Amino acid sequence: MEPDVGLELGAVVPDDLAGMRLALAAARRALADDEVPVGAVVALDGRVIGRGWNATRRRADPTGHAEILALREAAEVVGAQRLPGAVLYCTVEPCFMCAGAASHARVARIVFAVRDPKFGACGSLGDVPRHPGLNHRSQVDEGLCADEARDLLVGFFRSKRRAVAAPDRPASASAPDESERDDPDSPFSSGGTRG
């Protein structure tokens, strides 16, 4: 695992690639917590002001998505509920909740790595940031570091499947959600990407 260098508040984000690399570092923190590896970073004026990594299980919180946690920290840092000019970097396409929160925060731009065909609300199942009915619209850019973000997810779900297949596991033990559904080759084979 790469060291998560630079994932501090105030870290310099000179460009989108740097922002996405920090979001990937955040996703690896989720992985270290045995959570579905999704990470997010909020940058304003070229500096990190918010970080989040998926914590839905650890916190037993359905709203514990990386983007929500990053936006919360950013709002706390700025001392305001709105973050005009901010960029939200995410390793996975934000869901309706997170895209909605980003819209409430008035972020200028959302940059995400891979699409989430099951929950994505920035082009997949809907398009909240660019919805014509909303007063505020955010620019959306996708595809940056997509392979890295996807590899993290694929590796996570594969390891979960291996754990289920292990012979020393009691037969009565229930399988993690991610292990038993849908297309086994899809990184999004769970009911949702965040567990």
Ligand SMILES: [Zn+2]
């Ligand atoms: Zn979300």
